[in-house]
Amino acid sequence: MTRPPHIYDAIILGAGGAGLMCAAVAGQRGRRVLLIDHADQPGKKILISGGGRCNFTNLHTTPSCYLSANPHFAKSALGRYQPQEFIALVNRHGIAWHEKTLGQLFCDGSAKQIVAMLLDECAKGDVTLRLSQTIRDVRHADGHFHIKTDEQIAAAPALVIATGGPSIPKMGATGFAYDLARQFGLKIVQPKPALVPLTLPAEEKLFSTLSGVSADVVARCGKTAFREACLFTHKGLSGPAILQISSYWTHGQPIAINFLPESPADWLVTFKRQKPRVSLRTALSSVFPDRLAAVLADRLALPGELANCTDRALRGVEQQLAAWPFQPNGTEGFAKAEVTAGGISTAALSSRTMEAKVVPGLYAIGEAVDVTGWLGGYNFQWAWASGYAAGEVL
Template sequence: MTTTSYDAIILGGGAAGLMAAATAGQRGRRVLVVDHARAVGAKILISGGGRCNFTNIGTAADRFVSANPHFAKSALGRYTAADFLALVERHGIAWHEKTLGQLFCDGSARQIVDLLLAECAAGQVRIACGFPVRDVAHGDGAYRVTFGNEEASAPSLVIATGGPSIPKIGASDFAYHLAKRFGLKLVEPRPALVPLTLAGEEALFRELSGVSTEVVARVGKASFREAALFTHRGLSGPSILQVSSYWRHGEEVGVDFLPERGSGWLREAKRAAPRASLKRVLGLPDRLADALVERLALTGELANLPDRALEAAERRLADWRFRPSGTEGYAKAEVTVGGISTAELSSRTMEARRVPGLYAIGEAVDVTGWLGGYNFQWAWSSGWAAGQAL
């Protein structure tokens, strides 16, 4: 078997890997991308309902979960959302902004994949798809990768194979096994941006499957005001997906069902409409209001309900406690929290501190963004940072 030499080998043809490849290739580096899938960019293609939420104009390091909350600042500051947006516009891709700074393609997510492939072509990057990596070896200052019937070597190797979320598109924990092989520490991976499940007494809320309403969801110090959705298994919707990245097994999730209402609103409602029922003044979807009133055990006209009982109901509605039994796992998780420890990497270059020439980028690293384009921006920024250093 003959060995072909490159300046860098990138394992993984997702957002981060292709960005790193294009950046390094256009700097004159000879780059090889190897991906086990038959085509690159599978996760890009399914994102944003097929329109790819490719970045968020509100990107900042405090919108990422990591054992080191400062690690992402360097890469995010040097390759920004505005930089990627300029690239999108240079390729003539029409886009629009949805809520909370989220940017989407007007057309198809395929446009983002085509952009990355065009940028790789401009850098004469070789992309080898449909070839699982059979072996990775390191010695004499070179990394040797065996894939298919080929072997390639390079002084630099980039781990860009992501995390295990959404296994149906080929995602796996390959990055973690490779990191361990080179002695890199991991932060325990777990599903993130994932629906939460309810069991026991709380499973009664499953009867509300399909009901959605805007709430504030909280876990610890993290809180998000967006829609929550009841499902046949538990809780979902943007606000729940957001707090799931912070949630640990055994913790409670607090939900404010009426974030617009101030203190004392129920007593005021009683004075203004004494003959109204609690269900009526809640102003929530009927099935949800019925379920909450049933659990509060406050029926009849407000005039007949003691102020003390109304105050207690108000407090509970503002901080309704759920104790999830778990999550729907990697199969339904959009991303993975945890991964290769940032303590092992340079925040400027993404190179492993103790293993020269080894880099890790994107979702493989312990940096996980909020819902809404932040994880793609981390892919672009970390990929660009590594590409500049290769």
């Protein structure tokens, strides 16, 4: 690094949700901020989220909706920047929104509005944005972090890692944050795909014939359960209920699917009393899509008409349908994961400021950190909250 550096108060690496929020907050506090990203446009994951409408927060956000090696870490930032604060920002920019379900808020129009809003907030703080920049070198000397790109050398007493995790690599996502954190002695909690479809082994091939069929279920893994839709795919299981439970699943664990979360006890026995001459497949078709009813009936293999089945056998069927076991053999990986679980260890960071405890001036925010939210706007709320927490102290 021989050229004289451009001097800033803070350099933020990563122009995603967390980086944009952090830059805007710090810039509007009078800090001279440089925001760098290797992508050719900011907020790429924002743009594709929520089917292009951006599920930008969740009204029911609480720390219990997040996974981390330290489940208490997120409390401080989430408590100081809540969904209402971001909603107020959205309202000030005249962006129309709606609640879809389960507290999930979406733009009425386009996710582009959220990116434009954040860029406008950055402009108010005179943030310098540099896109399509490859980071060639990062080092710390003389109280400053020195960043070398193809175009310039920049230096600042504060450096923020906001480059996310490796989920959705086709969007340019990498593990750069972890390499940089390790360079400065910060530990990493093993990253893994989260909010990701699960794959099933060959012996479950019968269920692959259901590709495209969905059903309202309760998916359970250990003590954790979610009630939402389950979608069968040619590789295994997906849909909101499965994406949620995938964050809690580890290799070798079974999951259980309750296909009948609404059905009362003895519903199949009652059905037999009312229509004794129908088959199990016909009975299941009254509550399931036909293709799913056919596959389940085939697996359950009850003889003939319900009248030929004992009440005990039918109750056994109800129990199977209420806790149908699946043994996933993996996930569809980072390519299909909406977020990354794990990341920069929270043990290395201040929960109030997101600053590294042993490297003054170094911060980590957003998905790069070992804090992972549920599906439904929770991860964006963490991006806003953690970005705000760092931006307030830069």
